[in-house]
Amino acid sequence: MQKSTIKEESSFQLIKDSLGKVILDLGCGSYYLPYFKTKIIRLDIRKEVNPDIICDVRKGLLLKSKSVDMVYCSHFLEHFKKTEILNIFKEIHRVLKVQGLVYITVPNVIWAAMQISKGIYDDYVNKVLYGAQDYKFNIHQTGFTPKILEKMLLESGFFKFSTTTQFYNINTIAKKRSL
Numbered sequence: 266m267q268k269s270t271i272k273e274e275s276s277f278q279l280i281k282d283s284l285g286k287v288i289l290d291l292g293c294g295s296y297y298l299p300y301f302k303t304k305i306i307r308l309d310i311r312k313e314v315n316p317d318i319i320c321d322v323r324k325g326l327l328l329k330s331k332s333v334d335m336v337y338c339s340h341f342l343e344h345f346k347k348t349e350i351l352n353i354f355k356e357i358h359r360v361l362k363v364q365g366l367v368y369i370t371v372p373n374v375i376w377a378a379m380q381i382s383k384g385i386y387d388d389y390v391n392k393v394l395y396g397a398q399d400y401k402f403n404i405h406q407t408g409f410t411p412k413i414l415e416k417m418l419l420e421s422g423f424f425k426f427s428t429t430t431q432f433y434n435i436n437t438i439a440k441k442r443s444l
């Protein structure tokens with residue numbers, strides 16, 4: 266999807282906290298997080314985007330427990346069924362160190378609903394709801410609102426949410442809670 270300025274904004278937030286840390290970029294696509302003095306592990310199912318780890322996250326993350334300081338997922342979770350997302354959150358919780366953070370950006374279906382209620386159904390609305398559909402995995406299976414995202418994170422052992430919305434995106438940062 267078109268990202269507007271979201272990467273720049275959330276990148277800024279990450280830079281402040283990321284020096285010397287290990288960041289896992291889940292479903293990295295062809296994107297490279299722009300950090301130095303930071304170990305970035307790029308993970309994706311598609312080898313053509315040159316990830317460090319090629320894996321299907323539905324089968325688990327191929328990483329040791331408590332080995333990562335931050336997990337970054339941008340325009341990724343909406344590509345899975347709800348049960349799969351809860352399993353992905355369990356895996357994120359497992360690989361994160363104590364006090365680890367997860368940074369999530371997902372499309373906001375409330376934004377799409379508001380556009381539709383104004384009589385607007387353009388390509389952005391269609392992509393928010395159904396994905397860009399330009400390659401095999403680029404289809405959406407779950408719609409998020411800020412509340413739904415926070416509820417799923419809470420159920421999966423995360424807390425201290427900071428959630429904002431920008432254009433069609435929801436951006437949430439949450440902290441690992443000990444279970």
Ligand SMILES: C[S@@+](CC[C@H](N)C(=O)[O-])C[C@H]1O[C@@H](n2cnc3c(N)ncnc32)[C@H](O)[C@@H]1O
Nearest residue numbers: 292293294296309310311320321322339340402
């Ligand atoms: C819409 S792209 C987002 C890419 C990047 N994070 C960004 O914001 O530009 C979603 C990514 O998730 C990856 N993906 C989809 N299903 C996956 C799976 N089961 N396991 C791992 N990666 C997957 C796709 O290959 C794709 O690169």
